[in-house]
Structures are given as C-alpha cells and as structure tokens.
Amino acid sequence: MDSVTQMVLGAAVAGFVAGRKCSPKILLAGAALGTLPDLDVMLSYGDPVSDMVKHRGFSHSLFVLLPFSLLLSWLWQKWRPTRFSFAHLWLLVAACLLTHPILDAFTAYGTQLFWPITTPIAISSVFIIDPFYTVPLLLMLIASLLWRDRMAKLCGAGLAVSSLYLVWSLVAVNVIEQRVEQQLEGTPMAGQPVFITPTPFNTVLWRIVVKGEDHYLEGLSSLVDSDTHIEFIEKPLGAWPEGIDSDYQQMLAHFTSGFMKYEQRQDELVVTDLRLGMADYMPFQFALASQDQSGNWSVIPPVRLESQSVRLKHIPTLWLRVLGNQDIDANLCHISECPSIGETARR
Structure with a gap:
C-alpha cells in the first residue's frame, strides 16, 4: 500500500496496543514503524528486474521482522526507558511492523511474507491506494488527537472499520471469481489461470485476465452491473524466443506466476507484467532481448521502459x-x- 496508508495504519495499531498509555508520541512512533519496511526502496539490486522482484522481500518477511522487533524493542527500552513493560513494548513494535507486510499482501504486487522463500503472496483484493481503507483510519486518528482520553478506543474503532473493509474486499473478489468461472464453463478457456484485481481506488470495479496458451482475455466487471456477462477482449501473449535463456525472464515468470506477455517492438523483445496496470497503462515493461539483422535473438541487460502517462480526462x-x-x-x-x-x- 501507499506510504500514507502504512503510516496511519502503524499509528492506529500503536495507539490501540498502547491502550491507556497511548500518547501523541506513541502515535508518531507507530507511524514511523509502519513505514519502516518500505525503506527497502532505497536499495538497488543492480538492475530494474531485480529491483522489482526483490522489493517487498526480506524487509517484509515475517521471519525477519519478528526477531527485528525484539532487537528494536530492546534498544528502545535500553536507550529511552518507557512506562511499558518489555513484553508490552515488544507487542506494540511487532504489531506495527507486521501489519505492514500483511496489508501489502492484499494487493496485486505481492509480498514475500515468508522470505527466504521467494514466492510472493498476492491476494489482490485491494488497490495499492484505496481511500475507503485509509480515510476511516485517518479520521479516527484525528479524532484521537482531539479526545485524548479516548485515544486507544478511537484507534481501535478505525482498525475495526478498515479490517471490515478488507473482509468486504475478499467477499467482492469471490463474487467476481464466481462470475468468471460460470462464464468460462464449457469454453476452451475453462480451467485456465485467472488473475482478478480491483481497478484504482475502489473494490467495486474489477479487472480480469484469463491466460491461455497463446492468447489472453481481458475484461471488466462491476459489482453493480445489471448484466453480469463480461465482455472479454482477446489479445496475443507472444512467446519468448526459443534457444536462448534469460535469468531475468525466469525471474519475471516466477514473480508474475506467468501472467506476462511478449511483444516485439522494432528490434527489441519487451516483456510486460499483465497483473499491474490497465489498458495501455502498464508500469512494468522490460526490454530483455534484441534481434540482429539475421533475425537471431540475444539476451541484453534489462531496460525498464516508460509506460504511457495517465490522462486525467x-x-x-x-x-x-x-x-x-x-x-x-x-x-x-x-x-x-x-x-x-x-x-x-x-x-
């Protein structure tokens, strides 16, 4: 999720866990802890493909954050003694850190919750920016600063509303899954891999990608559609050239669970992550191979290509x-x- 959402989530979690000991300083500390795992964006892994697939890696792993929370709590209590017992302080720190990757796992990008196992967890039931999740938390935090004697309860109320919204998103994606399954039943695309993700800023309109052998289907479905039939458009998947191997292509295939397309643009082969973006707004596109005048392909260092800019109209x-x-x-x-x-x- 976006940094603002992670900040308000961390602050709300800290306020709720702190209970009667909650204060504005605790909320500020929670906001900082809530954004801490995303500092991995400052790391460079040497190429754009590695930067993509290794983001939300070790810094988002439950196996890393749990022991790190113990270390951080020990350092906090040693250098700045608080009114908290060590167990209470550790619970606060761990809760702020762990809720960050758990929330990220609800997005389409995926989160390596169990790193060093590198398989991303991507529930894909909320968009990376969703005001319907963030605003209730933000409003309750503002209210808690106005009524400080109710800080913990107001933070808890915000967490309850935002958590119910996540539950709703799971119900919504299940409704769309059933629509897709019913429509594809009895067709050649029945049983093929399906990826469903919400469109920007909502959990009402959903984008569906169905991956076949040499083509894929793309469509939209809204929960308020009067006609639940999905108008799919068929598009070519393309293919990776035979006879050449690329570690970067394999990394992307693993990261995207195979939801990517290959497209020749002049003398370059471009690989696009089909899960993220919509229409021509596809933010993760990489040139991974080039073709010489004889038609032979060779692997090149990956280059991330610019996507079209979103038009406000x-x-x-x-x-x-x-x-x-x-x-x-x-x-x-x-x-x-x-x-x-x-x-x-x-x-």
Whole structure:
C-alpha cells in the first residue's frame, strides 16, 4: 500500500496496543514503524528486474521482522526507558511492523511474507491506494488527537472499520471469481489461470485476465452491473524466443506466476507484467532481448521502459464504469481511442 496508508495504519495499531498509555508520541512512533519496511526502496539490486522482484522481500518477511522487533524493542527500552513493560513494548513494535507486510499482501504486487522463500503472496483484493481503507483510519486518528482520553478506543474503532473493509474486499473478489468461472464453463478457456484485481481506488470495479496458451482475455466487471456477462477482449501473449535463456525472464515468470506477455517492438523483445496496470497503462515493461539483422535473438541487460502517462480526462470515464455503465470500456480500449467523459455523455 501507499506510504500514507502504512503510516496511519502503524499509528492506529500503536495507539490501540498502547491502550491507556497511548500518547501523541506513541502515535508518531507507530507511524514511523509502519513505514519502516518500505525503506527497502532505497536499495538497488543492480538492475530494474531485480529491483522489482526483490522489493517487498526480506524487509517484509515475517521471519525477519519478528526477531527485528525484539532487537528494536530492546534498544528502545535500553536507550529511552518507557512506562511499558518489555513484553508490552515488544507487542506494540511487532504489531506495527507486521501489519505492514500483511496489508501489502492484499494487493496485486505481492509480498514475500515468508522470505527466504521467494514466492510472493498476492491476494489482490485491494488497490495499492484505496481511500475507503485509509480515510476511516485517518479520521479516527484525528479524532484521537482531539479526545485524548479516548485515544486507544478511537484507534481501535478505525482498525475495526478498515479490517471490515478488507473482509468486504475478499467477499467482492469471490463474487467476481464466481462470475468468471460460470462464464468460462464449457469454453476452451475453462480451467485456465485467472488473475482478478480491483481497478484504482475502489473494490467495486474489477479487472480480469484469463491466460491461455497463446492468447489472453481481458475484461471488466462491476459489482453493480445489471448484466453480469463480461465482455472479454482477446489479445496475443507472444512467446519468448526459443534457444536462448534469460535469468531475468525466469525471474519475471516466477514473480508474475506467468501472467506476462511478449511483444516485439522494432528490434527489441519487451516483456510486460499483465497483473499491474490497465489498458495501455502498464508500469512494468522490460526490454530483455534484441534481434540482429539475421533475425537471431540475444539476451541484453534489462531496460525498464516508460509506460504511457495517465490522462486525467479518462478518470471520470472509469468511475462511470465503476457505477455500472457497461457502454464504457475504459480498461480495454486503447488510450488514444478511449472516450472522455464528455464523449461518453453524448453517446
């Protein structure tokens, strides 16, 4: 999740665990602890593919954060004695640290909760920025600063609301999963790998990717659609050239669970993570191979390519689709052809 969300989550967790000993300083400490695991973004692993697949790695591992929380609690109590017992202080620190990667695991990017086992956990039921999760926590934190005698209870209330929202997201993605399964039943794509993820800032409109042998299907489904039939668009997957091996291609295949496409652009082969982004807004694209004049492919050092920038005029169109307007296909059309809000209204 975004840094603001992790800060308010850490602060709320610290306030709730602190109980009657809660204070503004405890909330501030919780906010700092809540963002600590994301400091791994400052690390460079030498190439853009490694930077992607190793983010949310050791710094988000339960096996690392648990002993680290013990060390951090011991140092805190030694250098700045508090009113907390060591057990209470450790519980506070551990809770702030561990809730960070657990929340991240609900996103599509994935989190290596059990590093050094490098398989990412990606429940993919919330978008990386979701105000419906963050705002209740933020409001309760503000209220706790105004009514300090109720700090812990207000922080607990914020956590309860945000946790219920996560539960709701699991229910919502299950509804979409059932729709997809029913629609694909009896078709050649039945039983093929499916990836479902929420569109930006909500858990109502969902993007679906169904991966076949040489093509994939992409579609949208909103929980408020009057017609639950999903209009899929078929797109080519492409293929990695035979006869050459790339560690980077294998790293991406493992990280994405195979949800990636291959596309030749001039003399380069571009690999795109299909799970993250939508339409032409695909943020993780890498050039991994080049073709010579004889048509032979060779591996090159990975280069991350720039994605198209999000156009503000398309955001209202997306929200109309969230509300169930199935005449809009903001996810699957090409960006240059995607109608703006005014064009949609005239249709």
